[in-house]
Amino acid sequence: MKIQTLDTRKKNILIHVSILSSIILIVTLSFVISEENAFTLSFFTxxxxxxxxxxxxxxxxxVYVNIYWIIPRYLVKKRYFIYVVLLLIVIIGWGYIIGYGEPLMDHxxxxxxYQEMAPENGITGMIVIILVSTLLNLSYRWFIQxxxxxxxxxxxxxxELSLLKNQINPHFFFNTLNNLYALSLEKSDKTPSLILKLSEIMRYTIYDCKEPKVSIGGEITYLENFIELQKxxxxxxxxxxxxxxxxxxxKQIAPMILIxxxxxxFKHGFDHMExxxxxxxKLETTEELVHLYVENNFSDTENGNEGGIGLENVKRRLSLIYPNAHELKINKKNTVFTVDLKLNLE
Known part of the structure; x- marks a missing residue:
């Protein structure tokens, strides 16, 4: 399942319309140029x-059946036998349609x-059409990949470099250490567990997040430790x-996106409110989908959570790691800010 925004779908439709229009115009001009008759508007039309x-x-x-159904579902997934069978059905079946349909349409x-119906010509044409469309589509896929x-x-x-340098916000880190110091002076029973949580955060960000994907469970533990220290x-x-x-x-997910x-x-809410x-x-996952929903309020003197390098970086990472497989909605209404993120893991 691919998740596409409305703007992406509009852009794709516009691209396809432009390509088809260009091909039609080129074919028309080639027909007109090849004729010896004088050019007229009705002739061109x-x-x-x-x-x-x-x-x-x-x-x-x-062509569309081949590149949007047969290739993605069978060739890309290495189901070669079914791919070949379907391709033969399309070539022979549609070859007959072209062989019988084109002479009737033209006439x-x-x-x-009137030209004699020739299904063998249609099949030959289909072989060329399927071969060209497949090579172009595979070349495009290879280039994009x-x-x-x-x-x-x-x-x-x-x-990786930024994780080592900036993963733990210095302000958060030093405030946490100061609070731990105060708790240690009070000989609080909470001190050992909070030190352990801070240690787990540092280990996770420095070592575990070097991998391109981490488990959902690891991310959740990191989030829970972060929340406890913030409390x-x-x-x-x-x-x-x-x-x-x-x-x-x-289930595997790219690290350091949810955090x-x-x-x-916290930065635009709790840190500025007394x-x-x-x-x-809220975090929900299925075998295919991760759904994150975050809601927080902020002070009237704040502009909300929309600005900052963090959000821009995570948008960039989402577009690279989960292209056409994520949906991010960010809204601000009055003094409440919401984030609704859906990630397709397939």
Whole structure:
């Protein structure tokens, strides 16, 4: 399942319309140039309509079936036998449609001289059409995949450096140490467990997050430790809730994506409010989907959570690691900020 925004779908439709229009225009002009008759508008219009109907009704359907159904479902997934069988069905079946349909269309719709129906010509044409469309689609897929691999690798290297330098916010880190120091002077029973949580956060960010993917369970433990340490810092400023419904904690996800939205909620909410602050953090997962919902309030003097490098970086990472497989909605209404993120893990 691919998740696409409305803007992406509109862009894709516009691209396909432009490509088809260009092909139709090129074919029309080639017909016109090849004729020895003098150019007239009616002459051009007739060939344009003939090229349009032939391409849209006879050529485009098998091409789209091949590149959007047969190739992704069977060739890409290495189900070669089914792929070959389906390809033969399309070539022979649609070859007959072209062989019988094109002469009839040309004769009855465009007053062309009647030509004998020849299904073998249609099948030959289909072989060429399928071969060209398959090679172009595979070349495009290879180019996109190579670009993504290079970009993700570069991004991972930069991320690794930033994790070592900036993963734990210095302000959060030093405040936590100061609070732990105060608790140790009071000989609080909470001190050992909080030190352990801080140690787990440091280990996770420095070592575990070097991997391109981590388990959902590891991310949840990191989030819970972060929340516990934040509760210690903020005491009675407000309420923090973390609701989770996890189908499989072993499922893999890119590291340090979910925490950005939680950090953002604290940075622009709790850190600037003396009381009545709240953060509602909800996380649900299935075998295919991760659904994160974060809701927090902020002070009237704050602009909300929208700005900052953190959100821009996570948007960039999402576009690279989960292209066409994520949906991110960020809203601000009055003094409440919400984030709704869906990740497709398949």
């Amino acid at each position: 007739n060939y344009f309509l003939q090229a349009t109907t032939s391409i849209l009704l006879l050529i485009a359907p098998p 009855y719709w465009f007053n062309q001289p 190579l670009s993504k691999i290079n970009q993700i690798e570069n991004d991972r290297l930069h991320l 210690m810092r903020h005491h009675n400023r407000g309420i923090i809730t973390f609701e989770k419904n996890i189908d499989n904690e072993a 950005v939205f939680l950090e953002n909620a 009381k009545n602050a709240f953060i509602n953090f």
